[in-house]
Amino acid sequence: MKTYINGIGCVSAQKTDGDFASGFHVNQATNVLPIEKPEYKDYFSPIAARRMSKAVKNGIVASTMAMKEANLEMPGAIITGTGMGCIEDSDKFLKAIIDNNEEFLTPTSFIQSTHNTVAAQIALGLECKAYNFTYVNAAVSFESALIDGKLQLDEGEADAVLIGGIDEMTDYTASLFKLAGFIKKDEEGSFPILESQTPGTVFGEGATFFVLESKKSATTYAEVVDIEINNEIEADILQLKVFDFLSANGLGVDDIDLLVVGINGDAQFEEHYRELTQKQFVHTPQAYYKHLSGEYNTASAFGLYLAANVVKTQNVPPIVQVNGQTKPEYKNVLLYNHYRGIDHSFTLISKA
Structure with a gap:
C-alpha cells in the first residue's frame, strides 16, 4: 500500500x-x-x-x-x-x-x-x-x-x-x-x-x-516511501548506510533532490552531519530546521513538516537553506537526524 x-x-x-x-x-x-x-x-x-x-x-x-x-x-x-x-x-x-x-x-x-x-x-x-x-x-x-x-x-x-x-x-x-x-x-x-x-x-x-x-486526495503533500532507525552508526560508515537505504528503494545519491538534516549547533556531535553535507551530498540542495524549532526528542516531526511542504509547494525557503543550491524540481527528499551521536533516522518522502 x-x-x-x-x-x-x-x-x-x-x-x-x-x-x-x-x-x-x-x-x-x-x-x-x-x-x-x-x-x-x-x-x-x-x-x-x-x-x-x-x-x-x-x-x-x-x-x-x-x-x-x-x-x-x-x-x-x-x-x-x-x-x-x-x-x-x-x-x-x-x-x-x-x-x-x-x-x-x-x-x-x-x-x-x-x-x-x-x-x-x-x-x-x-x-x-x-x-x-x-x-x-x-x-x-x-x-x-x-x-x-x-x-x-x-x-x-x-x-x-x-x-x-x-x-x-x-x-x-x-x-x-x-x-x-x-x-x-x-x-x-x-x-x-x-x-x-x-x-x-x-x-x-x-x-x-x-x-x-492509503489514497491520494486534493490535500496530499507527499508520499512516505520508507523509514529506517538505528541506535548507533559510526561516522565512517554513515555514507554506506545511506547508500544501502537508498538502494533498497531503487534510488541513488543523485536521485535525491533535497537533503534535510537535523543540525542543532552542538559542535561535539556534528561529525555525522558533515559526513553527508560536505561529502556524499555536497552537490545536493540541503536544508536544516532546528534553528526554527529548537531541539527536542520529536523535533524531527517538524523536519517532516518542512520537507512535506517543500515537496508540495516545490519551494525551499531561503531561511532553511544550508548550501544555497537549488533544483528545478523537488521529487525525492531524504531526512536524516540524530541526537548526541545516537538514535539515527532516515526518512524518505517523494512527490505524490
Whole structure:
C-alpha cells in the first residue's frame, strides 16, 4: 500500500497557521525557544484548558488541524511519539511530594503525567476506540510512530492514521539540561546554529501531527516511501548506510533532490552531519530546521513538516537553506537526524 500525507497540523516556535514559511523567523537571542501559542479558546473551553498541560493542549490543537485539513472525522488509529512525555505534570507531582511531606497528594498531576496522556486525550475527545499507541523511544520516538502508522496502512488495518510527535519543555527541565551541558550556556549571548563552535544546542518544544492515508486526495503533500532507525552508526560508515537505504528503494545519491538534516549547533556531535553535507551530498540542495524549532526528542516531526511542504509547494525557503543550491524540481527528499551521536533516522518522502 502507498502511504500519503494528506493533512498536517503544527504547533511550534514558528507561526505555521498561514502560508508555508511566511511566519518563519530566527530567534538567536535565547537558548530555549518559546512556543508560538495558538488560540486555544478556538479548540476547547478555558475551564478545560486549565486542567491541561502544554503537551496535551498543543497535541489536541495540532491533531485537530491535521484532521481538518485532511477532511477526516475519525482516524482508524492514533499513534504518537514522545521523548519526555508530559514532563510538566511530572514536575508538579514530584514537587508536591516534597512540599507536602508525601502526604495529602492529589492524583491529578500523576494521572496526567504519563507519556500516553496526549494520545488518550485526543481519543477521548473524538470518542475514538481504535488502535491507540504511544512510542517513547528517545530521539526516534516520532519515527517509531511513523513506522507503525505506515504498517497499519500496509497491512490494511486502517485506511487513515493520525500520527504525531509531541514534547514540552519546563523551566526546571531546562535548568537540568543546562547543568548537564545539553543546552548552550546563557552567557554565550547570541546562539547561532549553523557553523556553531560551542557544545550544547538551542532547545524548544512542539507538537506536529500528520494524517496518513492509503489514497491520494486534493490535500496530499507527499508520499512516505520508507523509514529506517538505528541506535548507533559510526561516522565512517554513515555514507554506506545511506547508500544501502537508498538502494533498497531503487534510488541513488543523485536521485535525491533535497537533503534535510537535523543540525542543532552542538559542535561535539556534528561529525555525522558533515559526513553527508560536505561529502556524499555536497552537490545536493540541503536544508536544516532546528534553528526554527529548537531541539527536542520529536523535533524531527517538524523536519517532516518542512520537507512535506517543500515537496508540495516545490519551494525551499531561503531561511532553511544550508548550501544555497537549488533544483528545478523537488521529487525525492531524504531526512536524516540524530541526537548526541545516537538514535539515527532516515526518512524518505517523494512527490505524490
